[in-house]
């Protein structure tokens with residue numbers, strides 16, 4: 136899983152395509168993430184009327200927005216001094 140909590144993301148597939156958001160929770164086992172205000176489903180709840188339910192999104196449906204160049208990008212990995220770091224494939228900077 137290349138995505139992390141608090142990453143800025145852009146949705147590239149599905150009904151929220153084109154929207155930008157922030158990751159609130161990562162589900163590494165299922166390869167999904169919860170993003171703020173993304174994939175909201177209206178649900179009828181007994182005694183509470185209609186409630187908004189946020190459903191997880193497939194990680195492959197989002198791209199990380201690089202905090203350095205501010206572009207949606209693919210994330211690369213490199214290992215330096217036994218530490219795994221992520222980098223932006225657009226500007227090559229770590230983040």
Ligand SMILES: [Zn+2]
Pocket residue numbers: 201202203204205206208223224225226227228
């Ligand atoms: Zn970048």
